Amino acid sequence: MRSIWLCADDYGISPGVNIAIRDLVVRGRINATSALVVGASCHRAEAMALESLNRDEPRVAIGLHVALTAPFRPTSPGFLPLADARFMSLGRTVAHAFLRRFISDALVREIAAQLSTFVQVFGRLPDYIDGHHHVQLLPQVRDAVLQVAKEQVPNIWLRQCGRAGRLAARLGDYKTFFLDALSATFRRRAAALGLRTNPGFAGAYAFEDDAYFAALFPRFLDGLPNGGVVMCHPGFVDDELRSLDSLTTLREREYAFLAGEMFAPVLAAQDVVLARLQSARPR
Numbered sequence: 001m002r003s004i005w006l007c008a009d010d011y012g013i014s015p016g017v018n019i020a021i022r023d024l025v026v027r028g029r030i031n032a033t034s035a036l037v038v039g040a041s042c043h044r045a046e047a048m049a050l051e052s053l054n055r056d057e058p059r060v061a062i063g064l065h066v067a068l069t070a071p072f073r074p075t076s077p078g079f080l081p082l083a084d085a086r087f088m089s090l091g092r093t094v095a096h097a098f099l100r101r102f103i104s105d106a107l108v109r110e111i112a113a114q115l116s117t118f119v120q121v122f123g124r125l126p127d128y129i130d131g132h133h134h135v136q137l138l139p140q141v142r143d144a145v146l147q148v149a150k151e152q153v154p155n156i157w158l159r160q161c162g163r164a165g166r167l168a169a170r171l172g173d174y175k176t177f178f179l180d181a182l183s184a185t186f187r188r189r190a191a192a193l194g195l196r197t198n199p200g201f202a203g204a205y206a207f208e209d210d211a212y213f214a215a216l217f218p219r220f221l222d223g224l225p226n227g228g229v230v231m232c233h234p235g236f237v238d239d240e241l242r243s244l245d246s247l248t249t250l251r252e253r254e255y256a257f258l259a260g261e262m263f264a265p266v267l268a269a270q271d272v273v274l275a276r277l278q279s280a281r282p283r
Contacts, residue, residue: 003275004221005198005229006258007032007159009065010132011050012042013244017235018050020255024234025053025060029258031274032229034065034130037117038072041240047121058277063128063159064118066111066145068135069093071244076113079106090133097138107144115148130159137161137182142189150193157196160186164200164225175204200224203231207247214257221270234258 008021011033018041024030033050035042053059069090070083080103081088081096088096096102118126129149130136136145136159149158162183163176183201190197202220205211220230235241235251242248257263267273 002224002226002228002270002272004224004227004272005032005061005275006030006232007034007061007063007130007203007229008232008234009034009130010036010039010233010235010245011062011065012036012039012046014039014041014235014238014240015046016238016241017041017251018046020235020251022050022053024255024258025050027259028059028274029263030232030234031059031277032061032063032127034063034128035118035122035126036065036067036072036132037114037121038067038075039244042121044121047123051122051124054277061127061277062122063130064115064126065130065132066114066136067132068107068110068141069133072132074110074113075117076106076110079110093133093135094138097135097140100140102140104140104144107141108147111144111148112152115152125153126156128157128159129153134161134179134182137179137186142182142186146189146193146195149195154195157198158186158190159201159229160190160197161201161204161231162187163202164223164228175206179204198227198229200228201231202228207250209249211250211253213250213254214262217257218266218270221266221272224272227275232258 008030010017011021013036021033068087070086073086135141160183161179163180187197202224205216232254233247233251234255237248237252
């Protein structure tokens with residue numbers, strides 16, 4: 001049997017997403033979620049509603065979902081560059097990172113500020129760190145993330161997004177291949193600093209209207225090693241989500257599968273179980 005982490009991204013982006021994620025935790029269908037602390041729905045009450053699910057027994061690992069893209073705003077003063085007082089679009093953020101146009105100290109301050117915000121709202125350190133739109137993997141950004149992790153939370157793990165398996169099987173999927181290439185450098189630099197990363201990753205797919213998550217999910221489990229991470233984005237659509245993100249109805253499809261009757265048989269067919277948390281802060 002392989003034990004995996006099934007991680008719901010974007011806790012805090014909207015009330016509907018938060019409700020869906022907490023429901024799946026109670027059902028035992030996910031065992032990790034990443035908190036978007038720059039979101040308006042990641043305040044103290046929503047954080048405690050999630051953390052309370054670990055009160056009687058540890059059910060869910062909670063990570064910091066570092067955000068550096070629009071429409072969100074920075075949490076540290078003086079962060080540049082911005083667009084209308086917000087982070088830049090994903091495309092411009094990626095371009096700036098590869099052209100090394102970010103101010104390194106500003107990145108470190110912003111990531112440290114988001115970590116501090118997490119501690120303020122959850123009352124503890126995160127169990128792991130990952131990134132909204134996988135920004136933690138980008139040049140310059142990855143160095144800042146690794147620096148903050150090494151200095152402030154060296155015992156937690158960091159999410160890399162490299163898929164285990166044969167290279168030839170990944171060449172046709174540009175998104176997966178791009179993430180795998182970025183993750184190779186991320187893993188090497190994390191290991192050099194003595195920081196832990198997950199041994200495998202899955203869950204990336206083209207967020208198109210005709211995407212059928214129920215058919216995609218079994219493929220995510222193929223070749224995923226023990227301790228690997230599967231990313232998902234379940235949620236209920238509300239006005240706040242619509243105003244912030246283009247990923248809407250697909251979240252409800254993901255929730256429907258994860259909460260439905262076919263989820264458990266798919267795991268069983270692949271000899272997969274969700275990893276059990278040894279404490280509320282797995283190490």
